Amino acid sequence: MELQAQQPTEEGGSIQAAGSSNRWAPTPPQLRILKGLYYDKGFKYPTPEQIQEICLHLKQYGQIEDKNVFFWFQNLKARERQKLKEFRNVRVGGSLDLNFGSTSSTDDGRSIDLNFGSTGSTSTDRSIDLNFGSRVGYGVDGSIMEQRGEYHQEIETLPLFPMHGEDIFDNMKTTSEGCSGYGGDSRISLELSLNSYGDADMA
Amino acid sequence: MELQAQQPTEEGGSIQAAGSSNRWAPTPPQLRILKGLYYDKGFKYPTPEQIQEICLHLKQYGQIEDKNVFFWFQNLKARERQKLKEFRNVRVGGSLDLNFGSTSSTDDGRSIDLNFGSTGSTSTDRSIDLNFGSRVGYGVDGSIMEQRGEYHQEIETLPLFPMHGEDIFDNMKTTSEGCSGYGGDSRISLELSLNSYGDADMA
DNA sequence: CTCCTATGAATGAACG
């Protein structure tokens, strides 16, 4: 939801001059850095803080926002995983020794030039059925989730509907785990030193 | 990649009614109601009972289950919180060295000038956006992430198979048989008489 | 110009 008009108007200096494309596109330098982080450093799970830092630095090379960095990592991870998964399906029972880098994280592996299934190949058939079977039994009878309690910051007791006053569910999880208590603050110092990353994009 | 069965772009909307996708997609009316509850009434913490009732009413506008409502609220809350926290304690100061040996690191200081469009940030932000419907691009304001403690950094233990298919809802009432005590009395009258809440798309 | 691919973006679902 939140389908808001994403007119880059807010930003005086958008990427492109006159609203050409509303979509962010990484500039070569930005791409180089991002790839460097991901492949060379194996940075696949940047924390929000790191994302901000990365974003800040990338701003030197062009307009960019946190979400762009966020999505970039998310997409890259997702796509790599997706392709790997497909491979597994293809080589079902097969003895093909696909010598792929196979998620060689924290090392090299940036030579991931997965290029298969291009142009009508019969195999690429992925069945997205993880034997769900009964699709979870959350019937209408009442699927309870973790509802912490009936006190928040301010219960407005909105009478959206009469609750009969009768407590139907008197036993929910009540997961009272005071989770989210990290408190820790470890400054990670990424000392990247790569200097070669085909600025000429890939392919 | 693989050929994605994309909508033939018939209607403006693109909701694969039922049977197509495994994933639930709110129909415009449902979305309107949900948003109305969340933004208009500030209803952000529905109890299990309320979730069921909401779900029940939303079924008039399309297939939907409890968990959908539950997730919808959860996601909206989470995302909204992310955006707000983004502006707070922007303690950058990490040592993220993004200078990959090239391109003069004109690090003229990391002035945290995250130019986020909507920097309102207030406690009562229940009027975030209700602009959708005119499918003319979407995108969001322009900010995500939040800064919290970081716990996983070098770990990238990717589970071979996330494997889900487990009943997310632990369970529900087990002995409260009285749940159906209001057989015909279930006058769940939600005040879903919201005003215009951007509601276009296909219906 | 049309078709196709790569990829940014959005969001439902799920994990810990």
Place this chain on the structure above:
DNA sequence: CGTTCATTCATAGGAG
């Protein structure tokens, strides 16, 4: 609850 995964939508840019 915050974060991550999975799936899908939409579009810029290249090939034909």
